[in-house]
Amino acid sequence: MTDLPNDDTLTHSGLEARDGGRVLLIACGALAHEILTLKRLNGWNHMDLTCLPAKLHLYPDKITEAVAEAVEKSRAAYDHIFVVYADCGTGGQLQAKCDALGVEMIEGPHCYSFFEGNDAFAARGDDDMRAFFLTDFLVRQFDAFVWKPMGLDRHPELRDMIFGNYTTLIYQAQTENPALVRKARACADRLGLTFEYRFTGYGDLEKSLEEQAVKY
Incomplete structure (x- = not known):
C-alpha cells in the first residue's frame, strides 16, 4: 500500500471470517502506511487494521466518539482491540473512554512523541x-x-x-x-x-x- 488516496474512507485488512486470537488495530489514517509496513515486515497476520480518517486531527473533539463507535462496532468479532491513537488533543478524554471500554491504547501525547520515543x-x-x-x-x-x-x-x-x-x-x-x-x-x-x-x-x-x- 502506498499513500492513502482518499482520507475519507475506512481501510481494513479485508478479512471476513475471523478465527480465535485475532487482534483489531483501530488507528488514525495518518498511521496506515506505517502500520501496514510493520505488519508485513513482522508477519503479524493475526492483526487486522481499521483506520479512521486522518482529518479527524483537525477536529480532536470528535476523535473520542469516533474511536468509541469503532470499538463497539467491532468488539464482537475480535478477541482483543488496540487503539493506535495517542491523546491527540483530546485532553485525556480518549484514555478515559478506552479505560471505560476496557481497551488499551498507545501511550504518548501525540504521534510526534511516540515516533521519536516518548522518553526521548x-x-x-x-x-x-x-x-x-x-x-x-x-x-x-x-x-x-x-x-x-x-x-x-x-x-x-x-x-x-x-x-x-x-x-x-x-x-x-x-x-x-x-x-x-x-x-x-x-x-x-x-x-x-x-x-x-x-x-x-x-x-x-x-x-x-x-x-x-x-x-x-
Whole structure:
C-alpha cells in the first residue's frame, strides 16, 4: 500500500471470517502506511487494521466518539482491540473512554512523541517548544493537511500570523527517502522556517505493536 488516496474512507485488512486470537488495530489514517509496513515486515497476520480518517486531527473533539463507535462496532468479532491513537488533543478524554471500554491504547501525547520515543521526546523538554513537526505522512500530504486547511492557499499573508512563533520545521522521518527530505525542506521554505531532519524510524509505535502481537 502506498499513500492513502482518499482520507475519507475506512481501510481494513479485508478479512471476513475471523478465527480465535485475532487482534483489531483501530488507528488514525495518518498511521496506515506505517502500520501496514510493520505488519508485513513482522508477519503479524493475526492483526487486522481499521483506520479512521486522518482529518479527524483537525477536529480532536470528535476523535473520542469516533474511536468509541469503532470499538463497539467491532468488539464482537475480535478477541482483543488496540487503539493506535495517542491523546491527540483530546485532553485525556480518549484514555478515559478506552479505560471505560476496557481497551488499551498507545501511550504518548501525540504521534510526534511516540515516533521519536516518548522518553526521548519528554527528555527534550522545552527545546522543541517552537518547532513544527512533520512525519512521512504529513510531508506527502502537506497541502491537504496543512496548507489548505489553514487557508494559506487562499490567504498566504496568514503565514507569518500562524507560524510567527515557530522557528524550526522538524521532519521526523519514518523511512530514509531522499525525495521526502527534499519535499520536507521545501515545506520549511514555504513556511519560512529553518529545517531539521530527524530519522526516528517507527519509534514506540513499533514497540507497542510488537507487545500486542506477542501478548495476543
